[in-house]
Amino acid sequence: MKHESTVVSYSNQVSLDARSEIFNLMQSYPATPDEKERSLGLFLRGSLLARILAISEIYQRITHLPGAVLDVGTWRGQTAVVCENLRAIYEPLHFNRRIYAFDTFDGYHGFSEDDKATDLHRNGTYGVGGEAYAQLLRTLLGLHERSNAMGDKNNEKHQVIMGDCVKTVREMLDRESHEVIALTFFDVNSVVPTEKTFEMVWERLVKGGIVAFWQLTRNTIPAEGMVYAKSIMGSHAHSLRRCATYPGLCYLVKE
Numbered sequence: 001m002k003h004e005s006t007v008v009s010y011s012n013q014v015s016l017d018a019r020s021e022i023f024n025l026m027q028s029y030p031a032t033p034d035e036k037e038r039s040l041g042l043f044l045r046g047s048l049l050a051r052i053l054a055i056s057e058i059y060q061r062i063t064h065l066p067g068a069v070l071d072v073g074t075w076r077g078q079t080a081v082v083c084e085n086l087r088a089i090y091e092p093l094h095f096n097r098r099i100y101a102f103d104t105f106d107g108y109h110g111f112s113e114d115d116k117a118t119d120l121h122r123n124g125t126y127g128v129g130g131e132a133y134a135q136l137l138r139t140l141l142g143l144h145e146r147s148n149a150m151g152d153k154n155n156e157k158h159q160v161i162m163g164d165c166v167k168t169v170r171e172m173l174d175r176e177s178h179e180v181i182a183l184t185f186f187d188v189n190s191v192v193p194t195e196k197t198f199e200m201v202w203e204r205l206v207k208g209g210i211v212a213f214w215q216l217t218r219n220t221i222p223a224e225g226m227v228y229a230k231s232i233m234g235s236h237a238h239s240l241r242r243c244a245t246y247p248g249l250c251y252l253v254k255e
Contacts, residue, residue, distance in 0.1 A: 053245040062210060066180060067206050069184070070102065071099065072102045072186050073102070074137070084099060085144060087148075096157075099159075100161060101137065102163075104162065104163060105128050105129065107125050169201070173204060186213050189223050191226055198211065209253075210251050211251065238255055
């Protein structure tokens with residue numbers, strides 16, 4: 001099922017063709033498995049590197065803060081995995097930095113009056129296989145933990161949670177009543193769950209903590225901007241910034 005991230009692009013056809021060739025070369029790269037694993041940077045295109053650098057920019061702003069990292073609308077889990085590896089790089093002895101990744105893993109289901117289904121955003125869009133994929137992501141996160149420094153002693157601390165985030169985030173916060181939040185990424189792209197889940201997160205967010213929105217200024221996916229303008233801008237003390245390498249990723253710093 002096609003969706004916005006595979007169809008909408010700012011790149012011209014020359015760039016898109018080059019991207020396709022890079023991917024094809026990655027599949028056929030003539031190297032041993034060990035050498036190929038160490039050479040993945042050869043195939044990391046600039047726009048994806050920009051995304052990773054933006055996540056790093058934000059992560060470095062919370063290394064002095066206590067609290068968990070939430071990835072709401074994790075999709076395939078790339079942000080959650082990058083955050084585990086950034087934890088290992090910037091704060092390798094911070095074993096209490098837990099990551100919670102939330103998604104239905106079955107894609108969208110149901111649209112409110114504020115959200116309109118389209119060819120690129122409809123029931124099932126962004127589905128990745130339900131519980132089977134959630135379990136794969138749990139395995140991947142655990143493997144990254146164990147591959148990082150002191151991973152033999154500290155692993156399995158992160159959680160991948162399947163279901164409607166309005167319900168699952170509240171259940172997690174009730175269950176983990178000791179947990180405060182340092183950073184939350186939002187990529188839900190739907191008004192009601194974004195609005196309701198933001199309020200839950202804000203209650204537990206420490207001073208100086210960050211809420212990051214991947215689509216805040218996108219006019220083709222307006223849900224986050226609508227929530228910000230309606231429910232956040234004038235009522236929650238914060239400063240608003242954007243990432244240098246990935247302008248679409250904007251973030252609030254709680255005051």
